Amino acid sequence: MDMWKFFDITHREHILCNPMSLEKLDQLITLLRLKPGARVLEIATGKGEFIIRLAERYRQMTGTGIDFSPYCIAEVRKKHQTRVPDAQLSFLEMDGAEYLPETLESFDLVACIGASWIYGGHRGTLNALYRMATPESWIVVGEPYWRHEPEGEYLQAIGVTRSDFGTHYQNVEVGREHGLEAVYTLVSSQDDWDKYEGLQWYAAETWASDHQNDPDVETVLKRVRENKTAYLRWGRETLGWAIYVFRKGGYGGSK
Ligand SMILES: C[S@@+](CC[C@H](N)C(=O)[O-])C[C@H]1O[C@@H](n2cnc3c(N)ncnc32)[C@H](O)[C@@H]1O
Numbered sequence: 001m002d003m004w005k006f007f008d009i010t011h012r013e014h015i016l017c018n019p020m021s022l023e024k025l026d027q028l029i030t031l032l033r034l035k036p037g038a039r040v041l042e043i044a045t046g047k048g049e050f051i052i053r054l055a056e057r058y059r060q061m062t063g064t065g066i067d068f069s070p071y072c073i074a075e076v077r078k079k080h081q082t083r084v085p086d087a088q089l090s091f092l093e094m095d096g097a098e099y100l101p102e103t104l105e106s107f108d109l110v111a112c113i114g115a116s117w118i119y120g121g122h123r124g125t126l127n128a129l130y131r132m133a134t135p136e137s138w139i140v141v142g143e144p145y146w147r148h149e150p151e152g153e154y155l156q157a158i159g160v161t162r163s164d165f166g167t168h169y170q171n172v173e174v175g176r177e178h179g180l181e182a183v184y185t186l187v188s189s190q191d192d193w194d195k196y197e198g199l200q201w202y203a204a205e206t207w208a209s210d211h212q213n214d215p216d217v218e219t220v221l222k223r224v225r226e227n228k229t230a231y232l233r234w235g236r237e238t239l240g241w242a243i244y245v246f247r248k249g250g251y252g253g254s255k
Helices: 003-010 022-032 049-057 070-083 122-132 152-158 168-177 190-210 217-238
Strands: 039-043 062-067 088-093 107-113 133-146 180-187 239-248
Touching (some): 003 217, 039 049, 049 088, 122 133, 152 217, 168 239
Antiparallel strands (some): 180 239
C-alpha cells in the first residue's frame, strides 16, 4: 500500500508526529529565542506543527518546510493559511535528501525531527544539517535511543539493527564529532510514548470501521496490530526518544 496513505491514516489523530508532548515543544520554542529575520529550515516537517508554532511565536522569521508526503504538505499549507497567513513560510513536497539550499550555511535553525533515515542515520543527519546552518545557529534533531540492549526478537519484529540507533549518551556525543555541543535535550516520558503509540491504534481501528470497503483495511490493521504487540512486548521498555538541541559555533565548538 502507499506508504504516505498509511502514515496519514495512522497519524490522523496526532498533532505532532513524534513521541513528544506539546508542552515540552513549547518550552523549546521559547528557549530558541530567534532573532527578527531568522531563517528556519525543517526537513521532514510532517504536519508542520513545529515550524507553524515557531512562526506564531517569532513573527518576523522566514521558514521552509520540506516533506515527501503529499498528505502532510496539503495539511501544513492549510495550517499556514488558517493560523499564520502573514508568515513568510513555504513548503516543498520533495525528498529531503534531494534538497539543496541556494547557499550553504544560510539557516539560523535547521531541524529534522524523526526522519534521520533521510541522511542514513543520526551521524549523517548532523553532518547534512551542519552544512546548511550558519556559523552560529541551532541544529535540532529528534532521534530514538536504546534504553538498554534490545532483544533480537524485538529487532526482527521492527526491522532495525542494533547499530541503527545509539544510546542517549551516544546521540549527544556524536554531536561533538561535528563540533556541535548539545545545549538541551527534551526526553519523552512513558506517557508521551504511550500517547504517540496509542493514538495510532485508535486511528487505525476507527478508520477501518469507517472504511470497511477500502482495499487497504487488512494491511493497515495487520501492520498496526503487529507494531502494537512489539511496542507492548519490548519497545515500551527498550526504546527511548529525545529531541536534541545542538549549538553550532558555541565556545570551543569548531569542527
Ligand atoms: C515521524 S514523522 C515526523 C514529522 C515531524 N517532524 C514531526 O515531528 O511531527 C516523519 C516524517 O518524515 C517524512 N518523510 C519520510 N521520508 C522523507 C523524505 N525522504 N524526505 C522528506 N520527508 C520524509 C514523512 O512524510 C513524515 O512526515
